[in-house]
Amino acid sequence: MGSKLGLTDSQALPTVTKLADQAETTSHRLVSIGAGEFAGDRVICGRSQQTLLPSWPELDSLVVSLGPFYTCAWCALERSTTVSAPVSADPSITHQLLTFLRSAGVVAPAGQDSLSTKRSLYEPVSWAYQKDWALPSDLYAALSLMLSAWDPALAPEEKLWVWRQLADREAAAYLTSLLRRHRIGTRLVDEILNCQDDEWAQLSLGRKRYVIWSSMKGAASHYLSTGGSEDATLQVLAREMRKRARWLHQREAVGALSRSDFSFLPDVTWRRPLMIDVALSSVLRIGDDYWLAPPSPVSQ
Numbered sequence: 001m002g003s004k005l006g007l008t009d010s011q012a013l014p015t016v017t018k019l020a021d022q023a024e025t026t027s028h029r030l031v032s033i034g035a036g037e038f039a040g041d042r043v044i045c046g047r048s049q050q051t052l053l054p055s056w057p058e059l060d061s062l063v064v065s066l067g068p069f070y071t072c073a074w075c076a077l078e079r080s081t082t083v084s085a086p087v088s089a090d091p092s093i094t095h096q097l098l099t100f101l102r103s104a105g106v107v108a109p110a111g112q113d114s115l116s117t118k119r120s121l122y123e124p125v126s127w128a129y130q131k132d133w134a135l136p137s138d139l140y141a142a143l144s145l146m147l148s149a150w151d152p153a154l155a156p157e158e159k160l161w162v163w164r165q166l167a168d169r170e171a172a173a174y175l176t177s178l179l180r181r182h183r184i185g186t187r188l189v190d191e192i193l194n195c196q197d198d199e200w201a202q203l204s205l206g207r208k209r210y211v212i213w214s215s216m217k218g219a220a221s222h223y224l225s226t227g228g229s230e231d232a233t234l235q236v237l238a239r240e241m242r243k244r245a246r247w248l249h250q251r252e253a254v255g256a257l258s259r260s261d262f263s264f265l266p267d268v269t270w271r272r273p274l275m276i277d278v279a280l281s282s283v284l285r286i287g288d289d290y291w292l293a294p295p296s297p298v299s300q
Contacts, residue, residue: 051284056142058134062104063146066097068283069162071147073097073249074280076274077127078140080120085271087123089166089173095276106133122271147282154283156297162284166276167205175212183222185230187246192238194235197251200241205261206291207248213264215240259292 063071074097076087087094101107117128129135136142172193176186190246193200203211219237226232251257266272280290286298 016158017291023230056134056136059136059142060104060146064141065104066100068147068150068158068165069165069224070097070100071143071150072162072275072278072283074101075140075143075278077125077146078118078143079228079274079278080122081118082121082126082167083274084121086273087125088169089273091123092170094123095168098125098127099129101127105130144278144282147278151283151285154164156299159284159298160295162285163278163298164289166279166284167290167295169206170273170276171208171212174209175216177214182216182223184220184223184233188234192234192241195238196245197242200245201296202252203245203264203294204259204294206260206265208245210262211241211244211248215244262293265291 007008063074066074070093073088077094077097080087086218098107102109106129108130109204117124117126170191174217175192176189178190179186200208218240219233221228222236223233248257248262276290282284284290284298286293
């Protein structure tokens with residue numbers, strides 16, 4: 001009888017010798033990638049001592065090196081082969097994930113096509129796993145199981161880190177989409193968000209979306225009135241966002257708002273990034289708080 005992951009008995013219950021061989025192979029492959037490190041420009045939260053799926057030690061070591069955030073991305077990437085939706089609000093996440101997997105020798109070099117190549121239904125992304133890596137036949141199910149097993153061991157601050165990463169990228173994606181809608185350049189999106197005051201960080205994602213939307217109206221009018229001056233327009237936008245975030249924070253502080261007041265949630269036609277679904281069903285079980293509450297340490 002196979003396991004819950006669709007594995008054969010020989011895969012689900014490897015011999016002691018096989019476990020030892022796989023563990024040794026893993027240690028050599030990941031020698032330059034310590035737990036919590038990433039071969040890119042961002043640090044990933046990870047724990048070297050965690051054991052998530054004992055029957056697959058090689059995959060277990062790799063996932064712990066990735067950390068929960070990028071494991072959610074990997075799980076979402078696998079899901080994208082059957083569901084037409086973006087992996088993440090930030091397309092660079094997929095690129096960074098595949099860069100890591102290539103550096104670990106898990107994914108074949110770019111451009112090396114094969115019959116086993118997988119493709120995302122929504123994004124122009126394809127990848128193929130190296131033949132010498134023993135991976136579960138249903139990798140999406142295995143990664144989902146590992147994330148759920150990881151959930152109880154993650155500290156509240158670690159879950160908060162995942163929450164902030166998801167929400168910050170969603171806010172940036174929303175700002176980018178509105179700028180493009182008004183045909184305004186997007187090169188300063190990160191700078192606009194990084195220059196916001198402390199009040200911005202204390203808003204829920206839904207209210208951040210409201211702040212962006214309402215501030216964009218004035219910025220777009222300024223853009224038209226100045227004949228298309230992008231730099232001046234983006235300065236106006238950043239200033240309006242700070243002002244509106246401060247106003248909302250002040251009203252929150254005196255209890256003048258309910259959770260849903262001034263919260264802009266995506267409409268029904270929005271293609272929800274698969275990473276959100278993965279995280280909310282495993283390591284970040286916060287439900288509507290994802291949209292309606294400011295990020296805070298998540299209790300066990």
